[in-house]
Amino acid sequence: MLGLELIPLGIQAIYAALTFHAVAFYDPNLTGGSMLNNAGSGGGEPLNVIISGLSSPEVLTDAGLLHYAQAIGFSFECLGIHLGDPQSANLGDGNGWVNQTIELRQDFGDDDIGTCLESLVGGNHFRVFRQNGTLANSGALFLAVSQEEDVWDGHTIIPDGYNAGRDKLVAAAIGLTYYERTTYSTVARNLTGLLPAGSTGVNHGIATDGITVLLTVTIV
Template sequence: MRLIDFFVLCVVVQGAVGIGIGWPWRTSDTQQRLGNEPPSGWHDPADGGGRMLDYTTIHYGEPLNVIISGNSHPSVLTHEGLHKYAKSIGFSEECLGLHIGDLHGADLGDGEGRKDEQFLARQHYFPIWGTCWESLAGGNHFRAWQQKDTKAWFLAVSKEKYLGDHHQIIDDGYNIGRDYLVSRALRRGARIEWREDLLEPGNEGINHGIAQD
């Protein structure tokens, strides 16, 4: 799995720095390889009995394919700060603050076991009711959970179909959603690093049977 992990040094994203995992862009696109060991600021959930998939159903999950490191600026490691950062890269809270559908769980190996998503953000197409359009027409969205012992945010990012298709994930939607979010973060000055050692590529255990790399 190409997992993106990045540092955000401040909520004003012009001052952001970041890291990521398995990425197709050039190193000049403000990426930085930091070596084979995970950078401090997060740890592999599997080390504490968790996993890099959320719990979408009893048997299947969606990949946690973006990490915002706990070494980021303290303000982005708060719930309010994550909401502000999401807005700065083109995402926002759900339409009218309403959630329709099941909550996903995740176990980040931090001693808290499986916990429900703490934030769901949808692509904000335009300034007024932009996420309402995403709820109808489909688009990019992410769920977020915070790793208690590192304060890192683990995101499950994907692109979904329109409401009439019950928000099913589009073909290659996990990779497409991840790439969209990180491209937005890069434009705002994030630096990313990629890792490919946290989840095997393919569709084993993945919701909808959609492969990820």
């Protein structure tokens, strides 16, 4: 799919409506994928939130996801600049290891420059991977969510940062949220069995509780 700057939200919504999916997601573990991404340091970040393929189709587009993220307190990176190498994930959909679609950061109430503050003082952020290959074409968005330290502590993940980041995002998302003239209704369901609990294979050796949260987002 083309970048955000090239496809207006309205056109992406039409595209999404033509590619509507009938399942929430497919378990990557069943088809050679993993619920840990490749963080490039010998470990992976847990894919601890999934935006269901049964969500409103517009939400599952690149532009629609950004709008939804802005409704729950996230936005594009500071001045649109990304530092560091992208991470990749294998969602078991036949596409193999694919780089993140986008990375979004907590915006502290200002979706234009608020993420610059996150880059300094730390906060929540997430990476997005789309499950759309021919083996498992759910259209679901798999998020690697984590809470970061400030820049003076190297922007590493805080202790318990994967669980904490996931829980803060979910708390901001559930119920009714708004951005510009769009209202979103989000329901959450905890899933077990996708991610093992513990720190084996997890980036920075930070243990997780093994819970993945499935969000179904409906435009109302």
